[in-house]
Amino acid sequence: MKPYHDLLRRVLDEGVEQHDRTGVGTLATFGGQMRFDLADGFPVVTTKKLHLRSIIVELLWFLRGDTNVRWLQERKVSIWDEWADDKGDLGPVYGKQWRDWVTADGRHIDQIKQLIELIKKDPASRRQLVSAWNPGDLPQMALAPCHCLFQTSVLNGRLNLQLYQRSCDMFLGVPFNIASYALLLMMLAQQCDLEPGVFVWTGGDVHIYSNHIEQVKLQLTREPYPLPTMQIKRRPASIDQYEYEDFELVGYQAHPHIKGAVAV
Ligand SMILES: Nc1nc(=O)c2c([nH]1)NC[C@@H]1CN(c3ccc(C(=O)N[C@@H](CCC(=O)O)C(=O)O)cc3)CN21
Numbered sequence: 376m377k378p379y380h381d382l383l384r385r386v387l388d389e390g391v392e393q394h395d396r397t398g399v400g401t402l403a404t405f406g407g408q409m410r411f412d413l414a415d416g417f418p419v420v421t422t423k424k425l426h427l428r429s430i431i432v433e434l435l436w437f438l439r440g441d442t443n444v445r446w447l448q449e450r451k452v453s454i455w456d457e458w459a460d461d462k463g464d465l466g467p468v469y470g471k472q473w474r475d476w477v478t479a480d481g482r483h484i485d486q487i488k489q490l491i492e493l494i495k496k497d498p499a500s501r502r503q504l505v506s507a508w509n510p511g512d513l514p515q516m517a518l519a520p521c522h523c524l525f526q527t528s529v530l531n532g533r534l535n536l537q538l539y540q541r542s543c544d545m546f547l548g549v550p551f552n553i554a555s556y557a558l559l560l561m562m563l564a565q566q567c568d569l570e571p572g573v574f575v576w577t578g579g580d581v582h583i584y585s586n587h588i589e590q591v592k593l594q595l596t597r598e599p600y601p602l603p604t605m606q607i608k609r610r611p612a613s614i615d616q617y618e619y620e621d622f623e624l625v626g627y628q629a630h631p632h633i634k635g636a637v638a639v
Pocket residue numbers: 425426429452453454455518544547548549551633634635637638639
């Protein structure tokens with residue numbers, strides 16, 4: 376996870392103080408990139424223990440097309456609670472845009488299904504994109520999408536994926552986002568009979584919240600462990616049929632968890 380530590384260090388060293396929407400305040404830089412070759416192991420932070428169950432359940436929730444937190448809460452995942460209304464709704468966030476984007480002329484587009492069909496039919500296509508950024512729907516969303524666009528590419532029988540994340544909470548959100556998209560890449564590759572390749576993470580406003588600075592400094596004193604491997608124990612018939620029990624992270628060695636408050 377050297378790219379992650381290097382970027383944390385860069386934000387600490389070069390970040391400028393910024394007053395942000397939440398009122399907490401950040402150290403911010405603009406533009407950053409990290410590359411993780413899945414052949415080198417599964418990219419999960421080892422300098423603090425990550426709660427991988429929340430990450431897997433959240434990804435399955437996106438893929439269900441779900442935008443209500445009840446399904447997450449039934450599985451003891453509370454990371455979206457602060458943004459939900461009293462019915463548990465978040466508005467047309469990721470799940471809606473990925474699985475049921477509604478066009479101006481009333482068509483319903485399943486971007487994930489179309490992506491898989493396109494990768495299989497035309498692996499050389501340079502149009503393998505999924506967007507959660509739907510300007511018409513933004514006012515109804517509880518939070519504008521942070522991981523807003525991703526593209527895949529097939530080279531030498533390997534599926535690569537690049538994410539564009541417009542706003543990046545380096546201490547809390549980004550470790551979740553890296554692991555989540557690495558897992559999505561593995562699932563897409565499995566469904567398309569390809570090997571997982573490189574995950575490229577590209578960030579816009581890359582920041583550390585002022586109440587995470589001490590945690591980040593502690594984290595950077597720790598020596599990373601070798602990366603674990605992620606095993607998908609069966610090949611479900613479609614992207615809709617993965618379950619939490621299908622995933623096993625093997626050999627995850629990590630330093631103790633470090634707590635940090637989420638800025639709402
Ligand atoms: N400020 C902010 N940062 C984010 O990362 C973020 C948001 N807001 N809003 C929407 C989602 C929700 N996400 C979250 C929210 C909370 C945690 C969090 O508290 N993580 C704890 C463990 C919590 C758990 O697994 O139950 C951690 O220590 O990583 C992580 C991502 C990512 N997003």
